[in-house]
Amino acid sequence: KLLVVATGNPGKLKEMQAYLADSGWELALKPEDLDVEETGETFAENACLKASEVAKATGNWAIADDSGLKVDTLNGAPGVYSARYGNTDTERIERLLRELGDQENRQAQFVCAIAVANPQGEIVIQSEGICHGEILFAPSGDGGFGYDPVFYVPDKQLTFAQMTTDLKKSISHRGNALKALVPRLKALDIL
Numbered sequence: 540k541l542l543v544v545a546t547g548n549p550g551k552l553k554e555m556q557a558y559l560a561d562s563g564w565e566l567a568l569k570p571e572d573l574d575v576e577e578t579g580e581t582f583a584e585n586a587c588l589k590a591s592e593v594a595k596a597t598g599n600w601a602i603a604d605d606s607g608l609k610v611d612t613l614n615g616a617p618g619v620y621s622a623r624y625g626n627t628d629t630e631r632i633e634r635l636l637r638e639l640g641d642q643e644n645r646q647a648q649f650v651c652a653i654a655v656a657n658p659q660g661e662i663v664i665q666s667e668g669i670c671h672g673e674i675l676f677a678p679s680g681d682g683g684f685g686y687d688p689v690f691y692v693p694d695k696q697l698t699f700a701q702m703t704t705d706l707k708k709s710i711s712h713r714g715n716a717l718k719a720l721v722p723r724l725k726a727l728d729i730l
């Protein structure tokens with residue numbers, strides 16, 4: 540039971556590996572040169588595209604994550620373009636803070652869509668998770684990846700970047716998507 544994790548993002552990979560460790564599947568990395576163009580308009584569409592293409596190209600089961608940050612006063616931007624908002628995490632955060640300016644309403648949510656495809660490229664499981672928070676005026680904390688230093692969770696009074704990996708895992712969009720998905724992955728009878 541080999542499952543290829545279809546991501547090129549090391550931060551995501553680390554988190555996905557932690558969630559999937561006791562799923563009963565042996566995890567494999569996607570070939571580095573295998574890149575799937577994200578032409579979808581939704582997180583779910585892009586997750587399905589990535590899982591399906593990587594499954595077909597490798598001849599194995601594959602799991603993909605498409606995720607991003609939706610900011611209320613930016614009408615949901617950067618959304619599915621979160622990765623394309625800049626070339627580095629620093630650039631992406633700078634652009635986000637620039638576009639928000641001194642806007643008082645900083646409500647945002649992280650969204651994560653996960654899809655699992657069989658070796659034929661057919662999608663057999665889909666799941667989605669969200670996490671509500673607020674965008675800070677300046678980064679704080681150095682854990683995690685991506686927009687974590689500016690994503691503040693009022694309930695915990697911490698940014699994602701200030702949380703332990705276990706705390707982020709228990710409340711994040713990715714955690715919520717995988718919480719629902721892992722039991723279904725365990726239950727898949729492929730033999």
Ligand code: ITT
Nearest residue numbers: 546547548604605606607608621622684685686687
């Ligand atoms: P793959 O498609 O190869 O998986 P990617 O980084 O291109 O990697 P996405 O297209 O799904 O992935 O883009 C996700 C973007 O949203 C990326 O810029 C991340 O930094 C950001 N993001 C997603 N989850 C995040 C999290 O838990 N913390 C911080 N930023 C996150």
